[in-house]
Amino acid sequence: MKPAAFDYVRAEHLDEVLEVLGREGGDARIIAGGQSLMPMLNMRLAKPKTLIDIMRLGELARIERKGGNVTIGAGVRQATLLAWPELGEALPLAAMALPWTGHAQTRSRGTICGSIAHADPSAELPLVLCALGGEVHLRNSKLRRCVPAQDFFAGMMATTRADDELIEAVSFPADQSRCAFREVARRHGDFAIVACAVVATRDGVRLAVGGVADMPMVREFPRLESSALGDALNTFAYELDARDDVHASARYRRDLVRLIGADLMREVMP
Amino acid sequence: MSRLPAGQRHAIQFSLNGKPSTGEAEPRMLLTDFLRHQIGATGTHVGCEHGVCGACTVEIDGKLSRACLTLAVQVDGCAVRTIEGLAPAAGRLGILQAAFKRNHALQCGFCTAGILMSLDNFLRESPDPSEHEIRDLLTGHLCRCTGYTPIVRAAMEAAAEMADDASKEKSDA
Numbered sequence: 001m002k003p004a005a006f007d008y009v010r011a012e013h014l015d016e017v018l019e020v021l022g023r024e025g026g027d028a029r030i031i032a033g034g035q036s037l038m039p040m041l042n043m044r045l046a047k048p049k050t051l052i053d054i055m056r057l058g059e060l061a062r063i064e065r066k067g068g069n070v071t072i073g074a075g076v077r078q079a080t081l082l083a084w085p086e087l088g089e090a091l092p093l094a095a096m097a098l099p100w101t102g103h104a105q106t107r108s109r110g111t112i113c114g115s116i117a118h119a120d121p122s123a124e125l126p127l128v129l130c131a132l133g134g135e136v137h138l139r140n141s142k143l144r145r146c147v148p149a150q151d152f153f154a155g156m157m158a159t160t161r162a163d164d165e166l167i168e169a170v171s172f173p174a175d176q177s178r179c180a181f182r183e184v185a186r187r188h189g190d191f192a193i194v195a196c197a198v199v200a201t202r203d204g205v206r207l208a209v210g211g212v213a214d215m216p217m218v219r220e221f222p223r224l225e226s227s228a229l230g231d232a233l234n235t236f237a238y239e240l241d242a243r244d245d246v247h248a249s250a251r252y253r254r255d256l257v258r259l260i261g262a263d264l265m266r267e268v269m270p
Numbered sequence: 271m272s273r274l275p276a277g278q279r280h281a282i283q284f285s286l287n288g289k290p291s292t293g294e295a296e297p298r299m300l301l302t303d304f305l306r307h308q309i310g311a312t313g314t315h316v317g318c319e320h321g322v323c324g325a326c327t328v329e330i331d332g333k334l335s336r337a338c339l340t341l342a343v344q345v346d347g348c349a350v351r352t353i354e355g356l357a358p359a360a361g362r363l364g365i366l367q368a369a370f371k372r373n374h375a376l377q378c379g380f381c382t383a384g385i386l387m388s389l390d391n392f393l394r395e396s397p398d399p400s401e402h403e404i405r406d407l408l409t410g411h412l413c414r415c416t417g418y419t420p421i422v423r424a425a426m427e428a429a430a431e432m433a434d435d436a437s438k439e440k441s442d443a
Contacts, residue, residue, distance in 0.1 A: 001319040005276035008297035008343050016271040038339035039320035042300070049276075051297070053344065079333070103410030105388055106321060108333040109340075188409045 003041035007050045014059060017052055017166055018141040024050050025163035031055075033077055035102060035110035036118035060168070065090060071137070071171040078107035078115070078125075090174040093132060093197055096181035097124040103189040113167045116152075119159050122191040122211035124183070126153060130216040131179075131197035131208035134172040138165040153215040175199065178268040182260050183211075186247060193248045194256040198264040205265050207233075212240040212253050223269065226262075233261045274343055282346045286311065287355030295342035301335075302326045304342035305352065313353035315383050317412070324411035327384035328352045334391050353383040356390060365435070366390055366428040375424035377415035385411045389425050397436070399429055 009028075011017045021028055029048040031037055032055055040046040054060055054074060061075035063084055070090050072081060078101055081087060081094065088095045101124045102110055115125040116136060129136075129149040136152045138145050138161055147160060154160050161167065183195040192211035199206045204222040219236050221229065237257040242250035274280045279294040286309065293308040300319070305311045305328075317325035319338045326337040329351035356364050363371065366389055376382040385408070392407050393399065404425045408418060 002300065002303075003298040005296070005298050007276050008274040008341065010272045010274070010343075012271055034339050034341075034344075035321060035336075038336075038341075041298075042319050042338070051341075055344075099406075103324075104392070104407055105324060105327050105334045105336060105410040106339075109330075109335050188406065 001042050003038075004044055004047040006041075006048055009050060009052045010056060011052055011054055012056060014057060014166075015141075017054055017057070018139065018164075020050065020052055021166060022141040022164045028052055030074075030117070030166060032074060032114045033110040034114075035106045036114055036120070054166075065174060068174050069171045070174050071169050072112045073169045074111065074113040074167055076112050078102070078110045078112060079104070081112055082107065089176070091132075091172055093175065093179040093181060093199065094125075094128050094172065096179070097128050097183075097195075097197065100124050100181075100183050100185070100189065100192070100195070106189075113170055116170050117159065117161070117167050119153055119157050119215065120191065121156055121213065121215050122193075122195065124181075124192065124195055124210065127195055127197055127208050127210035127216040128181075129170060129172065130218050131199050131206060132172050132175055133206075134170060136161075136167055137169040137171065138162075139168045140164045140166070144168070149216075150218065156214040177201075180264040180267045182264060184256055184260070194253055194260065196257065196260045196264055198261070198268050200268045205269055207236070207261050207265070209236075209240060209257055209261070212242045212257060221265070229262065229265065230258070233258050236261070280343060282342055284345045284347065285349045287351055288349075293342070297341065297343050299342045301328070301337040301340040301342050301345060301350075305337060305350075308342075311352055311354055313383050315380055317380070322412070323381070324384045324388070325381050327387045327411070329387060329391055332391075334388055351387070353386060356386060364390075365431050366393070366424070369424040369428035369431065370421075373420045373424040373427065375416060375420040381411055381413045381415075385413065385421060389428070393425070393429055393432060397429065397433055399425070401426060 028050040031051045031053050060073040062073045064071045082098045134149050136147045178200040180198045183192045185192050195210040197208045206220050208218045210216045237254040242253040244250050274297050283292050295304050302316045305314050315325040317323035321336045321339045328337045331348050404422050
């Protein structure tokens with residue numbers, strides 16, 4: 001339970017981060033709050049040759065609200081966003097989900113972008129990003145690109161980020177429409193057995209489910225009568241390809257998707 | 271930019287419970303091991319080493335942190351507060367510690383250092399907590415002895431006593 005040896009780079013400027021990432025690529029890993037990466041290092045599931053610490057870069061620690069989007073830099077801690085006075089009004093779904101992200105003792109260090117980068121299929125922040133249709137802002141030493149959440153997550157703890165790219169920020173559409181969130185976990189703050197987020201759209205609702213498939217899954221549902229809705233939810237629950245594990249059976253997970261999904265849809269679409 | 275090569279020890283300057291402190295650590299050394307083995311501050315306990323159990327919880331620059339999920343080199347220049355900093359003087363217990371003793375809020379004591387650090391930090395920011403808030407905070411800690419009930423009772427008692435002290439100070443002034 002001790003990390004393998006690595007060089008530690010304390011970056012003072014963004015250029016340095018991009019330069020080291022460009023040169024060392026997949027051998028280097030960014031460390032921000034460390035709440036996902038450090039357990040991986042301790043268990044030696046990750047053995048990078050170099051760690052690049054970005055937490056001394058003030059320019060990455062910003063929350064910006066512009067043009068209907070809230071952009072959150074790579075240095076913004078989860079506790080900072082939770083304490084942001086505009087959160088409840090600008091990102092009500094994040095305000096509901098963040099208290100479920102880890103514990104107070106990990107949110108104080110863990111970052112928003114770090115959780116997105118880690119891409120745990122049962123984590124709340126990737127789920128919220130997918131439910132709202134947010135974007136991930138990537139950057140290497142030459143260019144920047146913006147990837148929609150649905151194209152960013154590629155599987156169990158896998159993303160489409162290239163080895164030389166830094167997640168500079170993530171942006172969430174500021175959304176005042178009705179939304180709801182619910183999670184079932186063994187212990188509040190543990191990873192979700194099932195987590196659901198629902199956002200009202202113009203013609204119906206969008207349901208995002210975490211904890212079941214390899215990544216957050218999103219489906220749009222039109223306004224339906226309750227029996228038709230039940231059928232549609234059941235089809236979606238089966239398509240998530242749930243598996244049995246030590247925490248819950250596939251059948252229990254499907255049950256939760258049907259029950260919580262229907263409950264939340266009624267909440268946002270009375 | 272500074273690059274600290276693997277396999278070499280690097281000087282770390284920080285403050286520990288308000289006093290300047292120095293030590294040396296390889297980049298891969300965890301703050302838990304650094305505090306215990308290099309500094310000799312063994313009050314911070316080591317449980318799961320992946321951030322789940324909460325036994326190693328300390329404060330870094332006023333924020334709660336899992337010492338097992340922090341590298342020693344990351345606290346260079348920071349203010350670290352550990353369980354050794356809680357008692358007002360040698361041989362005396364703080365309000366929170368005394369409430370724990372009175373309520374039998376510990377048995378084996380393994381988890382206690384981390385729980386006290388969390389509660390101390392939380393009660394400073396939320397002097398009038400609800401039981402729900404205390405229980406929510408305690409989800410970040412595992413205790414296999416007490417069943418948590420005496421811990422919650424001790425925390426609520428300590429909060430009330432601290433509020434009492436604060437109002438007395440006000441009326442004295």
